[in-house]
Amino acid sequence: MSDGQTIRRAPLRVVVIAASWQERASLQALVEANPALEFLGSAPDAEKLVDCLAGSMPDVVVTDIAPEASDALKTLLELSPVSPSLVLLSDDPDSDWIFDALPADAVAILPRNAMPAEIVVSIEAVAAGLCVLTPDILARLLAETRPSRQKGSGEPFEALTLREIEVLAMLADGLGNKEIARHLDISDNTVKFHLSSIFGKLGATNRTEAVMLGMRHGFIMV
Structure with a gap:
């Protein structure tokens, strides 16, 4: 800007869905440690998370839900005309169910043991409308x-x-x-x-x- 001032962006609102309380605590600490992110809440499944959000909608959902629990995530995504972006953490990121998640506006698919810095970068990437895929998933998509x-x-x-x-x-x-x-x-x-x-x-x-x-x-x- 001409007066030397900079535009200060609002922090990205992030929620966490993870079955393990240890995983939820770890991801919460990761989000809260980054000033560019705002932690809105966490829960073991999407339904419980919706109850505690009190109408606040996140920008990004970080989740490690299992494939068979993926329907629960739709509950959260259908509440807003602008769907939150997704960061999926999975033990098996090359499974068929992953491809049902891809049509989201933006999605990151990472192994569950991804480094904290990788998760933070992925949150920021999907919030910017980008997709983050592992080399194996990208190769499969290109092949298909x-x-x-x-x-x-x-x-x-x-x-x-x-x-x-x-x-x-x-x-x-x-x-x-x-x-x-x-x-x-x-x-x-x-x-x-x-x-x-x-x-x-x-x-x-x-x-x-x-x-x-x-x-x-x-x-x-x-």
Whole structure:
């Protein structure tokens, strides 16, 4: 500014969801030690956290919830028209459930043993609208979104995952991406990831060909 004054930004409001009280305490101390961050509260699950927030909405949610508990997180995200960004800490950051979290406005996916500095940098990154991914997850994303190539007639097909078979069966029923997403309770982007993987494994170039090849190789029956 021309008068020499600097703009002072408000601290980023951060909440913590973690099953272990030790983990919650550790993450709380990490947030409170950084003047650029403001700790709003913590809880073992999203429902309990909503009760203690008293209407205050965070900018960033730091969570280590297990995949089967991910529905609880939606409770918090649906309360505000502007969803908080996510920093996910996981023992298995390469699992399929991770990809259902990716369509958030901004997300960081870190191993549970990430260094404190990595967590702080990730909080600031997602608040700025960026995504933070480990090299393994990034490599998987790039592989699944790569254009598929037709396989030779003698080349073996890679087995589809159970979720990919579900998506392929819905393709055979004539469902579109949004309908598949609704039936499986996943995002449109996650459907696209699965379709890209299916096309690549089967060597298909379109949805009709994927269904035909899926039937031919016994992945689905119509």
